[in-house]
Amino acid sequence: MKKNLFALLAGIAFGFGLAISQMINQKKVIGFLDLFGNWDPSLALVMGGAVGVTALLFRFVLRRPNPIFEDKFYIPEKNNIDAPLFIGSALFGIGWGLAGFCPGPVFASLSIGRIEPVLFILALVAGSLAAKYLVPAKYTR
């Protein structure tokens, strides 16, 4: 129960952060990726601000024996650098550059009440399911 409440609260903080930093604005994202045009470095500061906080605080959290509402931490176990990591990240980067949406911002963009994020998410679901069936499971977990 409490863990569901805190998941909701964390989601609200995340969505508010994405909106106030204008990361739900595709033009801001594409402006960052447009390094050779009229470059807008804002996204670098969003990521820098976020990573500054996680890099500082995660170490204290992970020193605990377990999280407050769970028996253990669910940290990704993979640490190998393999081809699917690069190919997948490259395909993601291409899609990100084409529309200026990545998963967090596009879901947060459902708040603006327009059709574009909905269409993007339907295609995202199709892409994710395609990868689930086409890419061997050992690479996607």
Add this chain to the structure above:
Amino acid sequence: MENFTPISALVGGALIGLSATMLLLFNGRVAGISGIFNGLLNPAQKDKTWRALFMLGLIIGAALYVWSPQGGAPVPLSLPRVLLLSAGFLVGFGTRMGSGCTSGHGVCGLGRFSFRSLMATLTFIAFGIVTVYAARHLFGVM
């Protein structure tokens, strides 16, 4: 660089970092949006409730800002539908294949000093830059 908004970027970024820290501290979970969402697409996944609530929170949190007097909803880019859908497909496919997106690899992975996440982050940013360069400056789309 006249579009640069450093203050709101840092404030929003810090809030995202605090949200990720909160999810890790209380629930032991990494705030990777693609991973959280993919769990909802898996019929065998048992823990769907917190995932659905986090996703709902994303929308509520953004709505609180967007529909506040200081906020304002961004106007979506008018992209050809086929481009928008292709982009969505690539993002869904690529984030599952590469096990993460801007939040999972970028915000959380870098915060854990994961070399794997650093490689992923550099790769998607590099390909994003090349894509925007090609689309905007070579083909004149966008």
